[in-house]
Amino acid sequence: MHIPDGFVTAPVAAGTWLAAGALLAGGLATARRREEPAPATMLGSLAAFIFAAQMINVPVAPGTSGHLVGATLVALLVGPGRGMLVMAVVLAIQALLFQDGGITALGANVLDMGAAGCLVGWGVASLVSRGSDSPRARLAGAVLGAFLATLVGATLVALWLSLSGLYPLGGILPLVLVTHAAIGVLEAALTGAVLVVLLRWRPDLPAAGTASPAGERWFALAGTLLGVALLLAAFAAPFASSLPDGLEAVAERLGFAARERVVLPGPLADYGVPALARHAGLATAVAGVLGTALAAVLGWLIGRGLPGAGERIHR
């Protein structure tokens, strides 16, 4: 989701802008060593495609529909470094021209949807296919990657909003993770749906291979590792202590979250929150495990017809 203006404080806005800028610069510096140049026209066309694809809503259940975010898809097409650039441009246009997402929150939104989507999505896809040219493995990895990237993005959203003093992290995290487990499965399915057609119609497109310079590869894998570690911490936090604030404790130790904890009124103050949090923790864990399993099954199902490693596509 796009965080609007007015919900991140100055330190969070500054920190996320800096981090997003540094990640973009790093990704682009490592991507620059690619052999084939990507003209701005092509990246711009891809960004416009993401815009158009985000307009196409798929009915999920009566009354709800969803759409692609597309970061993982873009990263697979042009690599994680340029993928982040494309997503940053999409998000910047949405913020500057359409007021979808705030300007102060642009850094946070680039991290949540752009960087998480491109680095984690691409990284998981590349880890699952282990650099082979197997379209089937590549697709399975992309589907799982799109799911995990959504969860990493959701964790980051929760982190920014709680560091901004809006809610306690332990309260918002389970809510965000459970809803985004469902949203992530949708993103995984839609990413897979598009990718499987692309791999069939145009096996020559870069989505079919992992051709990336070593620097960009390591950059994306480091980002993936960081993202997945964050995700594990988010899932483990409710079980680690009675008050599910493992991440908050870390943040406080690092010195960024020196805010007094929000005091809940009435009977909730003494016993309600830890018990509630434990249930929420359980729900989060169940949603996470179920979602991951579902994404893995989807990746296998969607990619069934594709050739594996060493096989060729018969046309």
Added chain:
Amino acid sequence: MREVGRPGVALLAGVGATALAGLLPAGLRGEPVLPSFCAWGLLAVAALAFLSRRAGGARTAARVLLFALPVAFLLAAPAALLAPPGRRAIVLAALLARAGTAVLLAGATAALLGPPGIVAGLRALRVPAGLVDVMEATLASLVLLGDEARAMLRARRARHPAGRPFAGLAGAPVDTVRGYGRLVAALLLRALARAERRELARRARGGAP
């Protein structure tokens, strides 16, 4: 779209005002909010004054507020509930005023500058060319690809017996996923083909490779 004389200055002022409105304290930690409310009032009046000088300005203001306030309410309501009992209403009002003023200012900036003005402004502010070039190319094909997507959806709707582009994931997941994949993949290939033609044309006119 009337051209703005100094797009860099205008963009900086608009973005700065938006950031100022969005970062003023909203009383979450018990700070006084009266000064913030005064500032939001002034900034909102300024945004509305700028917007009213343009045709359709009132409509722009209404559109950005209608679009932003539900999201703002969704984010602000739980935060207000967590505030001490006596301060809930004031925190909610402050969060909504903060988000509303910021989005009005951002909307006024966008309406004043328009897409070409924003690109020119970013160039004037020395945002890296790699980023602005891609943004300019995006804006050049944004409307066309949007129309393309709408046309493809209309064609699917016309072919579908129930008059919908997709049957829906709940009823027919396989058909929906397959149809969606084909539509979006085709859209992507059209976007890439379009990029290739544009790039060839650009080089034919003497653009650097």
